[in-house]
Amino acid sequence: MALLAVFFFIPMAAILNVMFAQSGDIVFSDSLRPLGFTVFQALLSTLLTLLLGLPAAYVFARFDFTGKRGLRMLTMLPFVLPTVVTAVAFNALLGPRGWVNLLMMKLTGAQAPPINFLNTFTAILVAHVFYNIAIIIRVVGNAWSQLDPRLENSARVLGASPWRAFIEVVYPLLRRPILSAALLVFLFDFTSFGVILMLGGAGFSTLEVAIYTQALHNLNLPMAGLLSLIQLACTVIILLLYGWSSQGNDVPLFPRLSGEGTRKPRSAVEKGTVALMVIILFTLQVLPLFALVSRSLVRLEGERGQRGKVQSGLTMDYYRELFVNRQQSVFYVPPSRAVINSMSYAGITMLLSVGAGTLLAYAMVKRPATRRWLDPLVMLPFGASSVTLGLGLLIAFSGSMLSRASFPWLVPLAHSLIAIPFVLRTVQPALSAMPKSLCQSAAVLGASPARAWWEVEMRLLSRPLLVGGLFAFTISIGEFGATTFIARPDNPTVPVAIFRYLAQPGGLNYGQAMAMATILIVICAVSIGLLESLSRAINGSE
């Protein structure tokens, strides 16, 4: 709570106060169009994400298939990508000279690229699904796999159709996690910034984009302040609506052994569903990443022949060049240092948010009355403008004891602010659904409270804790907006290094940015894999 006060409420109050004290014109009507568009695109994106995410969550929760673990890990990776890299990835795949268009032009002999994807509304929607489907898969899928399959089976034995079994048995039990995940997705889409700017192009403006333009380009702070207030007010309304719709008590359910509810797909329909889901996820999540990686290894120049003997082909040059400081710049970042910085920020963020999130979850479960106000409060930073929050952190801490020297700590703390809701959202439902009798039996059998907690509760919580921790880790690695204002150049991270390469023209710079992004992806894949096996080790078997 103190964390929240210090890192959210004080900065927000400070910045809003300063914003309205500055000179600038407020044109209220100018805020209506971005507001309308923000709500519209967020609703549509969330619906689409649910539409694809729920079947995917089902497939992951109920079936075993080859490559399941790998695919689940891959769907998590988009989360770590800075938007500028995602934009480049989609460009490499679907852009005018992306692989898909190049292939189709070759096949059909067309002169112009047939697919016009970038700078369209579709691009915004696809990118939002690309980023956020992991939330649905993880949060809902995790709860789903904990559901006793016998409940569903009994319904089927009693004559219910699969659909009816889902609506009357499964859905009521999953309503909480679904709403909870949908809220996270909605708020992410609602405050979307980079995706709108870079993939949607100049024709679209959300509240967050308008705040950014007003605050950082027009230097019209009062207008930015007004827009931030509107955004904050909307977030409060959304959170209240959510609180109202998710009322009701959790049904305590005996946790299942992990892996108990899953089996191999049997009928043709089941096999078809699994195959279809795998294909969809692969196309949506993995192909853009693959396109990105391929561009770090392939040189495309020289296709037109006018450029001397330069040939297109495979190359490792971009990776080799990462280790060379050609212009002897003081800002050169060796890849290893950027990786170490990113990893330590992410590690600290993960520990902080898992710790704080678990404590909050315990508080909410032990004292249900606190939940009504604590939950929306914790969620607020999520829906606040990160540009405004960033400026607020700047004002609140400039010149104070916490400034300068402690700046390295500010970054993971600010990341934790965004990551805690994730931990809370995965841990709290698991905790409140845990039957009290389990701990009681342990106590009766002679376990000390500490031992009962460690061997019973912690084991049952390890999976949700892992999921929350993973999100914290990836949020931190991908960096969110507010930190760009408080980050100090002493500790450049991988995304910072990527921006540096993309800011100047030249094939080598482009290739190096792709190579750095590939390194980021690989490192995240490895870390996610390690964390998953760690949780399996604690939890016993898969």
Place this chain on the structure above:
Amino acid sequence: MKRRLRVCALLSALLLTAGCTRAAATETATPVLTVMTHDSFSVSETVVKTFEEEYGAKLVFLKSGDTGAALNRAILTRSHPEADVFYGIDNTYLSRALQEQIFVPYTPTALAQLPGEFKSGLSGMVTPIDFGDVCINYDKAWFIERGLALPATLADLAKPAYKGEAGNGLLVVENPATSSPGLAFLLVTIAEYGETGYLDYWRSLKQNGVVVVNDWETAYYTNFSASSGRGLQPMVVSYATSPAAEVIYASEPLNEAPTASITTANTCFRQIEYAGILKGTSQLELAQRFIDFMLSPVFQEDLPLQMFVFPVNPAATLPDDFLQYAAFAQEPARIDPVLISKNRDKWVTEWTRVMLP
């Protein structure tokens, strides 16, 4: 409860460590000069070392986003300035910064050697350091292939010859609301057609299928056909020095730049970057020496290959590669900086209404 205590202990330990590092830092005798600047800033290690050794000081650079974001940071933190020197404010933001009174006056002696065009509107507060022209870059091969002549004036761009096919015009520009080269190009059109005519000109560009994107990265790497992104537009609003970067940072050694800039009269905007000493600095003397240093040949000659800009000091010699491929306009468009800061919001808003309804 136990766990809560443990976390509390952890947190206070964190804060303590933070406090300690700060205490340790202030104990050291070396004075530290902090320079706030934008993300594109770069400088050679040797140049930094030269200054540090000469004055027994340490330089810290505080990169703070793009020019607008960095200026905002300086304005918002002016009661507790985070830095001693601000570098990288350009002529589109200059009068706003002067109006906010974030600088203390300083005029280096070397200023006298600089050409007159860099010395207007300084108010004794800031010192010009470098300049670069925002110009249209084009894909050389594309124009040779089509046998199409290059546009020589803004008016040419609105002619049917440069219309392109189905919604894909030949020129990609950046949104002036979110990008500084975008704003620069808007200012070029205002200088040419005046406040009364520029919107009509943009309407005709729109008719010709001009493509608008939000940032330079997208325009250059996604839309421009001669970059590694290999987009559809053979012309892009970029810098007159970009062709040099294409050669120096080519994947394979090139003898010739794949791109070039159009630098004909009144088609480019000259961005001049200034440095100033921030009010409230505790290192006034050192800050003044740093401003002097930035005008000296050592720093000025380092600028071109680090940031792809031209030094303002005519005594600085340029690197060969740069001299060969980078260009600047003989007659850039002229527009009064005071007018810019007064009207930029209005112009950008009007432009947005016409181009992005």
